[in-house]
Amino acid sequence: MNSKAAGPRPVLIVGYVAFAVPAITAFQAADSVVYVEEPDVARKRNLAEAVQHIGYARELIEWEYHLPGRADAFFAAHPDLDPVAVIPAVEYAVPFAARLAERYGLPGASLGAAQLLRDKHQLRTVAAAAGIANPASEPVADAAELADFMARHPGPAVLKPAGRQASVGTRVLRTPDEAEEAWAFGQAQDEGAFVPDRPIASVMLAEEYVDGPEFSVEMLVSDGRPVFANTTGKVLYPGPCPIEAGHTVPAELDDRQRKSLVAETERLAAAIGFGDGVLHCEWIVADGVPVLVECAGRLPGDSIPDLIEAAYPVELTRAYFALMSGAPLGPLPDRAERATAARFLAPDRPGTVTAVHGLDAAAAAIGVQLAVVGIAPGHRAAGLRSSWDRVGIVTTLADTPAEARRLADAAAALVRFEIDPNARTEDHT
Numbered sequence: 001m002n003s004k005a006a007g008p009r010p011v012l013i014v015g016y017v018a019f020a021v022p023a024i025t026a027f028q029a030a031d032s033v034v035y036v037e038e039p040d041v042a043r044k045r046n047l048a049e050a051v052q053h054i055g056y057a058r059e060l061i062e063w064e065y066h067l068p069g070r071a072d073a074f075f076a077a078h079p080d081l082d083p084v085a086v087i088p089a090v091e092y093a094v095p096f097a098a099r100l101a102e103r104y105g106l107p108g109a110s111l112g113a114a115q116l117l118r119d120k121h122q123l124r125t126v127a128a129a130a131g132i133a134n135p136a137s138e139p140v141a142d143a144a145e146l147a148d149f150m151a152r153h154p155g156p157a158v159l160k161p162a163g164r165q166a167s168v169g170t171r172v173l174r175t176p177d178e179a180e181e182a183w184a185f186g187q188a189q190d191e192g193a194f195v196p197d198r199p200i201a202s203v204m205l206a207e208e209y210v211d212g213p214e215f216s217v218e219m220l221v222s223d224g225r226p227v228f229a230n231t232t233g234k235v236l237y238p239g240p241c242p243i244e245a246g247h248t249v250p251a252e253l254d255d256r257q258r259k260s261l262v263a264e265t266e267r268l269a270a271a272i273g274f275g276d277g278v279l280h281c282e283w284i285v286a287d288g289v290p291v292l293v294e295c296a297g298r299l300p301g302d303s304i305p306d307l308i309e310a311a312y313p314v315e316l317t318r319a320y321f322a323l324m325s326g327a328p329l330g331p332l333p334d335r336a337e338r339a340t341a342a343r344f345l346a347p348d349r350p351g352t353v354t355a356v357h358g359l360d361a362a363a364a365a366i367g368v369q370l371a372v373v374g375i376a377p378g379h380r381a382a383g384l385r386s387s388w389d390r391v392g393i394v395t396t397l398a399d400t401p402a403e404a405r406r407l408a409d410a411a412a413a414l415v416r417f418e419i420d421p422n423a424r425t426e427d428h429t
Contacts, residue, residue, distance in 0.1 A: 010034040010058055011321060012083045014065055014097045015090030016047050021054060023305065023317040028056035034083070035060045036074070036093075044193035066092050066196060071099035085324035088277075092195070094118055094297045107222075107276035107324050109297045116272045117297040120162045121205055123272070124292065130271035132264060133291045135208035143183035147176040149206040156209035158242070159186050161202045168386045169202070172209060172240045182240075191388065212286040214293070215251050217265040218300055218308060219279045220316075220332070222323055224270065228316075228332040229262045230308050232300075233401065234282075237346075243384055246343040246408060249307040250336045252401045257285070264290045278320050280304075303370075303393060307340040310369065310397055338397060341404035343412035345373055345392030347381035351419040358414040359392075365414065367396040367407035373415065381419065 011028065014036045024033070033054075037047055039062040051057040061078075064070055074096075083104055088097035094114045101108025109117070116123050121139055128134045136153050139162070140146045150157050150173065159182050160170040168191060171182040186204055214234040220227050233251035237243045251258070265281045280300040282293035299305050299320060308316050312333045319329055347353060354377050363371035373392035382389060394411045398404040 008032060009082050009084040011325070012036060012081075012086045012097075012100065013089050014086065014093035014100075015088065016041075016045065016050070017089045017301075018050075019301075019303065020089060020299075020305075020317070023309075024321075025054070025056060027315070027318045027321070030055050031058040033057050034081070036063050036065060036096075038062070038064060038066060038196045040196040040198070041194065064196070065096040066200070071096045072103065074100060075103040085321060085326075087321065087324055088114075088298045090194075091118070091296060091298065098297070101324075107326050109277045110273055110275045113272040113274040114297055117295055118163055120160070120294050121203065123295060126271050127268055127292050130267060132268055132271070133286075133289050135210050135291060137205055137207040139203050140206045141204075143179040146173075146183055146204075146206050147179040150176040150179070153208050158205075158207045158209050159183065160205055160207070161186070162205050163200075163202060168388070169204075170242055170386070172242060185385075188385075194388075210284045210286050210291050210293075212284045212291070214282065214284050215253070215261055215290075216280055216282045216300065216304075217261050218304060218316075219262070219265050219269070219281070220277075220319060220323060220329075221269055221274055221279060222276055222329070224273075224275060226262070226266050226269070227323070227329060228314070228319065229265070230312075230336070231258050231261055232304055232307070233405075237384055239384065241384055241386070243387055243390070244302060244344070246341065246405070246412075247302060247304055247307060248341045248401045248405045248408075249304070249311045249339065250401060252405075261285075261290050264292075265295075268292070268295060276323060302344075302387070303342050303395060307342060307395065311336040311338050311340045313337065338399055339401040339404040340369075340395060340397050341401070341408035342393055342395045343408040344390040345394065345412060345415050345417075346384055346390040347417040347419055348384070349419055349421060350381055350383040351421040353377055353379040353381055353417055354420050355418040357416045357418070362394055362411040362414040365407070365411040367398050367404065368394060368411050369397050370395040371411060371415075381417075 011033045033056045051060045086097045086101040088094045098109040098114035099111045124134045169186040173182045216232045219229045231251040233248040235246045237245045281295040283290040371394045375391045396404050396407040
């Protein structure tokens with residue numbers, strides 16, 4: 001814990017996300033937030049010191065929130081903490097935060113909904129029962145079962161963990177001959193400093209590959225009903241790892257398509273019994289039908305909240321915190337007034353980065369709002385295996401989604417990484 005004095009009823013934020021700090025700083029009062037983080041993660045990321053430099057942060061409580069039953073243990077250990085809201089900031093925090101909200105008598109997703117959102121297999125079971133389109137999907141225990149799934153479901157398949165994030169361990173296979181290689185790839189689920197050191201049990205899923213454009217719906221839900229919804233268009237890097245290379249807000253959809261995606265997300269929320277919070281629900285549209293990919297019960301990453309806030313405009317993060325504390329939200333926009341886009345930056349092959357070129361030119365390009373790279377020469381790149389391997393971002397603002405996307409593509413193309421391929425590594429840095 002840090003040494004800041006206690007203040008008013010705090011907001012509990014479960015999981016530390018550095019990129020969210022500026023947005024939260026805009027509306028949270030001094031000493032009004034208590035962070036909860038896994039002890040191993042806090043140590044590896046030096047969070048005890050980091051929170052001391054955040055004006056709104058009161059303290060850091062280290063707690064093994066990934067483990068079952070720890071929300072009730074936290075409540076028993078801190079019965080007088082009296083938070084005003086409990087916010088899950090990362091994927092692994094969703095069930096803990098939902099249960100803790102229940103114990104403190106606060107708005108939340110509900111533990112049952114949160115557990116379904118954290119298990120992609122169980123989520124598909126419930127969604128399919130509600131009539132929502134899903135690909136064929138089943139747990140597999142080894143490469144032989146993966147190959148057998150592909151024999152019974154001809155065509156490409158996707159192998160992925162049922163409970164991880166950031167596309168970790170996810171691979172697209174074209175033929176059963178790739179099963180052994182894909183299985184070995186899928187077992188490498190290292191997230192470095194962002195997860196505890198203890199092993200994380202992982203069920204692997206084999207799923208039919210669905211071909212079509214990808215979108216997500218970001219929805220604020222109050223008492224089971226949507227109060228705000230955005231659609232985000234997605235583009236993926238080429239190759240066998242389905243890693244998002246960029247976003248466009250709002251998505252380039254006509255009104256009928258937009259309403260269809262929003263309606264399916266609302267239907268999913270009802271099917272799982274989601275109460276209060278935010279959904280980040282991913283879809284592939286195949287032959288005009290939204291097919292469920294997965295859904296998270298927390299704010300999205302990848303700077304999507306920043307894109308939404310600039311495009312509408314709307315204070316999305318502030319509204320989410322207000323919703324979770326039971327405060328009135330006030331009017332929220334139905335449509336975006338402008339458009340934003342993001343393109344991610346990453347070395348395209350393994351090796352050591354020797355130089356980064358063009359970042360200043362990208363930052364000065366037309367429409368660019370942000371251009372950053374978080375590495376320097378000497379960084380050991382492992383190639384694109386998950387979202388964690390991306391190292392920078394360019395964002396743009398324009399009058400239309402197509403123009404925002406075009407400007408982001410043009411600016412991102414100015415950034416180039418020089419790589420020494422002889423210094424290969426398999427480590428995340």
